[in-house]
Amino acid sequence: MIDWWQIFANALWAGLPAVGFAMIFNVPRSTLPFCAFGGAFTYGLRELLLNFCSIELGTFIAATAIGIIGVFWSRRYIMPRPIYTIASIIPMIPGKYAYEMMISLVTISANGVTDELLAKFIENGLYAVSILFAIALGLVLPSLHYTKRKQPIL
Amino acid sequence: MLLDYGAESHLIEQISARLGKALGCSSIEISLIPSAIVLTSLIDEHSITTTRRAHHQPINMSIVHQVVSICVFTEKHKENLAFVENKLNNVHANYYPAWLLIPIIGLACAAFGHLHGVDWPGFLVTFLAAAIGMGVRIWLSRLNYSLLIVFAFTAFTCTLIASLATYQNFSATGGIVLSSSVLLLVPGFPYINAILDAFKGYLSMGWGRWMQATLLTFMTSLGIILAMHLIGIEGWQ
Structure with missing residues (x-):
């Protein structure tokens, strides 16, 4: 059973970080709504896909989707694509896993190695790396497809 | 350029x-x-x-x-x-004003916390920590410090303030507050750029950017660890 309302609410919440981080990167003002929509869209899509497949595969599909949308938007408004795509994938970045990986590493160095801590370290680290890789691969696929052609995207 | x-x-x-x-x-x-x-x-x-x-x-x-x-x-x-x-x-940077940036970043990190399941007092603390952290970051950047030092100090400040959540059990989810308040320092852009570059055949650029991002992450960790040792909280357990 898919909880549509929950997914929708979470997607709205995910739009906020997308806008915030887009502002750190100093994107042009007119693109902010697109960044918000992109962030909400990607996060919502991933939440939806989590019902059917693993988190890595879901992230990959969501990143590919925003990569393709970014190509259309950038053509229409003459903007470099990263403005849209990177702001949109910010909510999916595995910051939490990376943080927990680091914390368990610090605990290991402070209290000595235990099986439990080591397992936590490896598990979180693998999650972080594989999600990051899935995002990057998803973003790069559409642009690799389009750079095959002679005509540049913009 | x-x-x-x-x-x-x-x-x-x-x-x-x-x-x-x-x-x-x-x-x-x-x-x-x-x-x-x-x-x-x-x-x-x-x-x-x-x-x-x-x-x-x-x-x-x-x-x-x-x-x-x-x-x-x-x-x-x-x-x-x-x-x-x-x-x-005539190309000029059009920066967003600091008074707008600070609350928005606070809200962004708090929203991250909410997505990871933080409760409302924790939400408040995350907002505060991230907003003040962003303030520190802008202030230090204006003083022209190296980006690495800016990141370390910002992480230090964020963790110090976020640890207030664990004080007297103000929030039941202190660990998540700590982790989401430093999310404003995640160098997502360099990492993604590095991988994109490497995929398109610019291997040395990719490595350079990856190294830069990794250094930033290390400095952030350093700031967090310093703050944690200073307070002596066992926030991660």
Whole structure:
């Protein structure tokens, strides 16, 4: 059973970080709504896909989707694509896993190695790396497809 | 110039080549390393080579956008060199004002916390910690400190304030508060750029950016660890 309302609410919440981080990167003002929509869209899509497949595969599909949308938007408004795509994938970045990986590493160095801590370290680290890789691969696929052609995207 | 502000390598090469063609050179060859650009242009059988040093600046997408629009405009309207130079000199960073940036970043990190399941008191603390952290970051950047030092100090401040959540059990989810309040320091842009560069065949650029991002992450961890040892909380258990 898919909880549509929950997914929708979470997607709205995910739009906020997308806008915030887009502002750190100093994107042009007119693109902010697109960044918000992109962030909400990607996060919502991933939440939806989590019902059917693993988190890595879901992230990959969501990143590919925003990569393709970014190509259309950038053509229409003459903007470099990263403005849209990177702001949109910010909510999916595995910051939490990376943080927990680091914390368990610090605990290991402070209290000595235990099986439990080591397992936590490896598990979180693998999650972080594989999600990051899935995002990057998803973003790069559409642009690799389009750079095959002679005509540049913009 | 594009390199300074964190554009993708492929974009830099494409834009330079197209701008050169539009201005009447027969060909433009370009070579990139993380700290410099070497550019050779061929005009009427003469070749001119220049090397430019790149200084790393904070990522600023609006500058990248303006340069790209100038390039497209020049191609369409066949403008001359003076026009392009004039335009490029007028490219300015349009920064968002600090009073707007600080609460928005606070809200963004708090929203992250909410997505990871933090309760409402924790939400409040995350907002506060991230907002003050952002304030510190802007302030230190204005004083022209190295980006690495800025990141370490910001992480330190964020963790100190976020640890208030664990004080007297103010929030039941202190661990998540701690982790989401430092999320404003995740160098997502360099990481993604690094992988994009590497995929498109610019291996040395990819490595350079990956190294930069990793260094930033290390400095952030350093700040967090310092703060945690200072307070002596066992926030992670």
